[in-house]
Amino acid sequence: MEFSVLTITLSSLVVLFLIGMPVFMSLAISSGIALIYGGYLPLSVIHNSIFDGLNLFPLLAIPCFVIAGTLMEYGNITKQIVDVVNQIVGKISGGLGITTILACTFFAAISGSGPGTVAAVGTLLVPAMLRNGYSKEYAGATASSGGTIGLLIPPSNPMIIYAILANVSVTGMFTAGFIPGFIVGFVMVTTAWLVARRQGFSGDLEAKDFKFSYFLKSCFRSFFSLVTPLIILGSIYSGLCTPVEASVLAIVYALFVGFFINRALNLSSVYKSLLEGAMICGSVLIIVGTSTLFGKILTFEQAPQRLAQSVLEVSSDPYIIMLMIIGVLIFLGMFMETLSTIIILVPVLMPMFSVVGIDPIHFGIILVVTNEMALLTPPLGVNLFVASRIANVSVERLAIGVLPFLVALLLCILLLTFVPDLSTWLPAYLGYGQ
Structure with missing residues (x-):
């Protein structure tokens, strides 16, 4: 029986995923098998494609933002942000949970990393919640759920990758994330408050009563x-700066504040x-490189055109197509890391969007918000594993604790899907729209 190159490529990729092969190796091996089986391209295309995938200037923003986030954690910037936020909401029911989510939202505008945000903020606030009588499940759930906002509030590493693959403005994607980011943040805060009220959790017993004069002094x-x-x-x-230049500015500013203002940084x-940034970004960038090779194979085999034809046979309604893709993304998010999902699917899906009239910036926001759910859904659920270690609770119990937050995220996804102006109005107003 004669198999097509596309069948061989996709089948080998699925098999490699199932046996637990790392994503970058799965992409590289399946691409190599396709090249050997097809015989229509020289093997030199492997290293050429990987180099082309990494030789992209906007990618420099990712390691710089990650390093800036870790510097701010070590430099006590994160702790000061948490202390100020806790003065505002710490005394109300579930105040520490709300503080956790608001601090995650604030810190997300610095680091751009979901798991990094959970680690930075959760390390400070999860022990405080446990001391105040909050359950381990609630403490871990608020920390892991708040960390998902790191994907949406700019600067966001997944948004940078998506903008490069979809050929849209990185600044435009950042701009599009503001309104959805605040919506998701508000819904998460409301959910944390409702769950705390239902379970009878009080505010922060260690927090002082709010006094405006003391609050101003803390802000100063x-x-x-x-x-x-x-x-x-x-x-x-x-x-004044491109996103890449702003990421370098973030590092310089973090060093300045950490060394000379807070005096908390040392060599x-x-x-x-630097070591944490290198470990995180090394794994990301090698996936980007191998995905470029895999995308080239799919392009030669006309996979995007075939997918578009198959989907359009079901429906040509953009909203129906979006809901179908959201379902696929939620399923894949249980097994694949966020950046891997974006890197593999975007080159395949983008040609179809131009046919059915889906705005790429709108879809980018939906893609990012849907992948926020992936950070909270086992068996992968990266945020769950980070929060479970901090809260000393099993992933299984924590997965039950995040269910209200998953429902809230799903409602946000549906709202953003059917009201595209929430994602596209601001970038269009500022001149970054399509």
């Missing part, structure tokens, strides 16, 4: 930490930050 003491997101994002939207913590 933490001024350099609190303005960090404004400096980073303001430099981008004012036109050892700088080394740890």
Whole structure:
């Protein structure tokens, strides 16, 4: 029986995934099998494609933002942000859970990483919740759920990857994330409050009653930490910096505040930050390189055109197509890492969107929000594993604790799907729309 190159490629990829092969090796091996079986391209295309995939200037923003986030954690910037936020909402029911989500939202505008946000904020607030009588499940659930906002609030590493693959403006994607990010943040805060009320959790027993004068003094003491997101994002939207230049600015600013203002950084913590950034970004960038090769194979085999034809035979309604894709993304998110899902699917799906009239920026936001669910769904659920270690609770029990937050995220996805202006209005207004 004669098999097509596309069948061999996809079958080998699925088999490699099932036996637990790392994503970058699965992509490289299945692409190599396709090249050997097809025989229509020289094997030199392998290293050429990998180099082309990594030789992209916008990718420099990812390691810089990750390192900036770790520097700010070691430099006490994160702690100061948490302390100020906790003064506002710490005393109300579930106040520490709400503080966790708001601090995650704030820190997401610095690091751009979901698991990184959980680690930075959860390490500070999960022990505080446990001391105040909150359950381990609630503490871990709020930390892991709040960390998902790191994918949506700019700067976002998945948004950078998507913008490169979809050939849209990185700044446009960042702009599109503001309104959906605040919507998701508000829904998460409301969910945390409702769950805390139902389970009878009080506020922070260690927090002082809110006094405006004391709050102003705290803001003044933490001024350099609190303005960090404004400096980073303001430099981008004012036109002074590109996202890559802003990521370098974030590192310089984090070093300045950590060394000279908070005096919490030293050469050892700088080394740890660089090491963490290298470990995180090395795995991301090698997946990007091998995905370029895999995408070239799919292009030669006309996989995007075949997929578009198959989907359009079911329906040509953009909303029906979006719902079908959301279902696929939720399923894949249980087994594949966020960046891997984006890298593999976007080159295949983008040609279809131009046919049915789906705005690429709108879909990018839906893609990112849907992948937020992937951070909370086992067996992969990266945020769950990070939060479970911090809260000292099993992943199985934590997965039950995040169910209300998953329902809230699903409602946000449906809202953003059927009201595209929530994603596209601001970038169009500022001149970044399609």
